[in-house]
Amino acid sequence: MGSVGQVTDSTQNTQILLASRPHGEPTAENFEITTSPIPEPGDGEVLLRTIYLSLDPYMRGRMSDAKSYAAPVEVGTVMEGGTVAEVVESRDPSLAVGDIVLSHLGWQAYGVQPARHVRKLDPQRAPVSTAVGVLGMPGFTAYAGLLQIGDPQPGETVVVVAAAAGPVGSTVGQIARIKGARAVGIAGGPDKVAWLEELGFDVALDHRSPTFKDDLSAAVPDGIDVYFENVGGHVWDAVLPRLNTYARVPVCGLVAGYNDTELPAGPDRSGQLMRHVLTKSLTIRGFIQNEFVKAHYKDFQAEASGWIADGSLRYKEDVVEGLDNAPEAFFGLLKGKNFGKLLIQVSDDPTR
Amino acid sequence: MGSVGQVTDSTQNTQILLASRPHGEPTAENFEITTSPIPEPGDGEVLLRTIYLSLDPYMRGRMSDAKSYAAPVEVGTVMEGGTVAEVVESRDPSLAVGDIVLSHLGWQAYGVQPARHVRKLDPQRAPVSTAVGVLGMPGFTAYAGLLQIGDPQPGETVVVVAAAAGPVGSTVGQIARIKGARAVGIAGGPDKVAWLEELGFDVALDHRSPTFKDDLSAAVPDGIDVYFENVGGHVWDAVLPRLNTYARVPVCGLVAGYNDTELPAGPDRSGQLMRHVLTKSLTIRGFIQNEFVKAHYKDFQAEASGWIADGSLRYKEDVVEGLDNAPEAFFGLLKGKNFGKLLIQVSDDPTR
Structure with missing residues (x-):
């Protein structure tokens, strides 16, 4: 002490x-x-x-x-x-x-x-x-957003997590794997990447690498079915064209833009974003964990405590x-x- | 003949x-x-x-x-x-x-x-x-997108439809009213606006009017809960800041941008769009009606035929x-x- x-x-x-x-x-x-x-x-x-x-x-x-x-x-x-x-x-x-x-x-x-x-x-x-x-707000954000919006399916589904070494992202990736999905984590720097590998992510990528876009393409040969968005910025830009038809994008944070004081320079890509939504039948869903507390918090506490106890959630x-x-x-x-x-x-x- | x-x-x-x-x-x-x-x-x-x-x-x-x-x-x-x-x-x-x-x-x-x-x-x-x-693809697009994604609730819900005088939009607005929601239609030109009023839309707006943004604000004093998107462009720009928390945006078309050959000039508003998604817990969901055929086409045929027969769907x-x-x-x-x-x-x- x-x-x-x-x-x-x-x-x-x-x-x-x-x-x-x-x-x-x-x-x-x-x-x-x-x-x-x-x-x-x-x-x-x-x-x-x-x-x-x-x-x-x-x-x-x-x-x-x-x-x-x-x-x-x-x-x-x-x-x-x-x-x-x-x-x-x-x-x-x-x-x-x-x-x-x-x-x-x-x-x-x-x-x-x-x-x-x-x-x-x-x-x-x-x-x-x-x-x-992990047993509080960040953990529940991961649990509710991934399971209620992302809804990963066993086997073919790939979950990509930005800020994967953070308290939300690391929980998202581990729960995705617990639910039978393939988890690809994205983080900044070799230490974080190494830790994601230790946690059992199927692939861990460094978004600071100059080859990041190609690394991501190689990591998701069958595209991306769920992208858990908590960062925005260039990670989102790299993910968007790789999303599959019917992909789900829970959005719980956009930290890359939190300090922006004005809109970035053009071209204006907002229409292009909507075109991706249309042509790939995407679901983009913002959320705050509060919304899910009443229906899912008790289950979260029980499940997450169990996963921590058995070592599957670190x-x-x-x-x-x-x-x-x-x-x-x-x-x-x-x-x-x-x-x-x-x-x-x-x-x-x-x-x- | x-x-x-x-x-x-x-x-x-x-x-x-x-x-x-x-x-x-x-x-x-x-x-x-x-x-x-x-x-x-x-x-x-x-x-x-x-x-x-x-x-x-x-x-x-x-x-x-x-x-x-x-x-x-x-x-x-x-x-x-x-x-x-x-x-x-x-x-x-x-x-x-x-x-x-x-x-x-x-x-x-x-x-x-x-x-x-x-x-x-x-x-x-x-x-x-x-x-x-109305009993085919356009009608089913309206029916499935509105009811499965938009999910309008009786009373407080406002449904805003762009291209409201088109075969999809006019059906969306009328079904919204049948389901007890308040329907605000947006179309181009006084003839179309007059027809929307004839169909029973609560408010009909002309997006070509120089006062369109103000007209929209006045028409939705409590904000917008469902926006049925089939147009994009400046109608979407006007709607986005007026969406309520938990608003749903079924996206079935973006005709305003179909002829674009390059991205429009900046600033880049794609991050701003995602910020709206996050801060208002929005759901933006692209769809093609095929997705819903198996589960809902029979119900659509039965319901829509009935509404046409009793005059509630024109x-x-x-x-x-x-x-x-x-x-x-x-x-x-x-x-x-x-x-x-x-x-x-x-x-x-x-x-x-």
């Missing part, structure tokens, strides 16, 4: 606020690190100490006020984010001091939440950090220590610098 | 061949009108006299050798197309001289087909021309006389000049 230092100061809270909205790539100036008194829980509430803060690409969207599926973070307020936290004070009978919970405290060291808004975790079942990773965490380092780690995430699920260790994990 | 003239010459067949592939807009030079002896049916075959030739936008695709969902017409061969024809000689016990059949003779006055490849029509049930219109035909006029009529179709289902009357209809 290592010590994480300054942010565990037990009299002061540390918070990272959205200081201004980024124009293009976010910078340190868009964030403000402040301290304030630790808040007091009211009736039915708990005071929580953040152990892990999850950093995820969707947060780039919350920094902007462009219309999206969720409201933006207001300037001057705490950046939002999923957290694994320890109960340090409880004013609700359902939770006791020392309980570890999944919560949504955002980028801060302490926070108060209604007890009914958090979910108690069982450290015996899986490491608690997985509640914001995951990797990229843990950065110290809340102060969250902005820098987040910038790296948007550039694909993380390797595995990116977590900020805000304070010690008492279960390890 | 009017006389259609030269092409009913009973000793010679008239055929329209694809003479060359168009570059951009097709012209008369891409077609060749030839005469040849009337063919002889073999065992199990019938000799057919074409009454109606259906002209449809998909034929533009068949003139090109760009990769698509169907093989192109070979240069030097008869242009393909659906036909309603009369049996003039039968060498199969299932069909008698005088029977009227749905067939696929293409752009010619006579043709031989295996009896098992044609479907006998009942002139008592509906005018035989509807077999290539249709309009735009009949051009004489096979020689097919190329010119086809050029007009690609520009939206037809008003209703475009048919070439190749020879007299004995059932009228």
Whole structure:
């Protein structure tokens, strides 16, 4: 059990606020690190100490006020984010001091939440950090998008995953294989490619290679039946002409374009994209995992826990220590610098 | 019963061949009108006299050798197309001289087909021309695309149809209303708009109006839940930002771009399109009606016949006389000049 230092100061809270909205790539100036008194829980509430803060690409969207599926973070307020936290004070009978919970405290060291808004975790079942990773939102994004939209069929189906070494992509590829499909993973750099091979992807490709397009063609001689889109950009450009008739494209992220401030130069390829949709009877379907929670979350928890237990679903965490380092780690995430699920260790994990 | 003239010459067949592939807009030079002896049916075959030739936008695709969902017409061969024809000689016990059949003779006055490849029509049930219109491929395209992909819900759902005065679009809008949805139709020109109002569309808009975008906004105060895409171009541009979360976009045609020879000038809006897909959880789904025939064609025939009989589904035909006029009529179709289902009357209809 290592010590994480300054942010565990037990009299002061540390918070990272959205200081201004980024124009293009976010910078340190868009964030403000402040301290304030630790808040007091009211009736039915708990005071929580953040152990892990999850950093995820969707947060780039919350920094902007462009219309999206969720409201933006207001300037001057705490950046939002999923957290694994320890109960340090409880004013609700359902939770006791020392309980570890999944919560949504955002980028801060302490926070108060209604007890009914958090979910108690069982450290015996899986490491608690997985509640914001393979057994949490990223894992469920992979599970729901792949199975409900991608619907891979055993045997002939090829699943191509962009950002395959990320927490979503690595789960998509492994579930595709569990379901009997052939998984081709695409990631950036030899380390990530090597890890995909270790995970059992049938083929792993480096999208930074100068021969990437040809490598992809060689990897999918029968075309692509499911493409799990979480990146956009040049990977999508390479995939689109290789999609088969009736191919399905679940779209859960487009990180390559998150920092764009204006439309790229022409020609305008939007009509060409629609022509692919028409001539190949493609399904392109955007989604946010929330949509599937009610119908499929319980199944996911049961299935994914089983796969983790039997070794068929593996995951990797990229843990950065110290809340102060969250902005820098987040910038790296948007550039694909993380390797595995990116977590900020805000304070010690008492279960390890 | 009017006389259609030269092409009913009973000793010679008239055929329209694809003479060359168009570059951009097709012209008369891409077609060749030839005469040849009337063919002889073999065992199990019938000799057919074409009454109606259906002209449809998909034929533009068949003139090109760009990769698509169907093989192109070979240069030097008869242009393909659906036909309603009369049996003039039968060498199969299932069909008698005088029977009227749905067939696929293409752009010619006579043709031989295996009896098992044609479907006998009942002139008592509906005018035989509807077999290539509202009760045929265009009608089924509307029915299957709207109900299987668009899935309009009663009440709040708004269905927007481009090319709403065409055989597909007019059927989409009327079925949407039959299913309890609100139908907004978009067409080109005041005559078509007036006809949509006559058909009972809740709102009908002219996409040629300089105020079209504002008109559309006013017509869909609660946004658009289903957009039936068969046009593309500036109508799609106006619709896209007005789509609601979870909107469905069945795509069965993109006639506005069929003659494009190169990508339009920038900026490149393909990434923006994908961003709409992501942030609004859109479903964009290309389709060809064939995909749904096995599961839904019988239901379509039963339901659509009933709606026609009770007056809730109406249709309009735009009949051009004489096979020689097919190329010119086809050029007009690609520009939206037809008003209703475009048919070439190749020879007299004995059932009228």
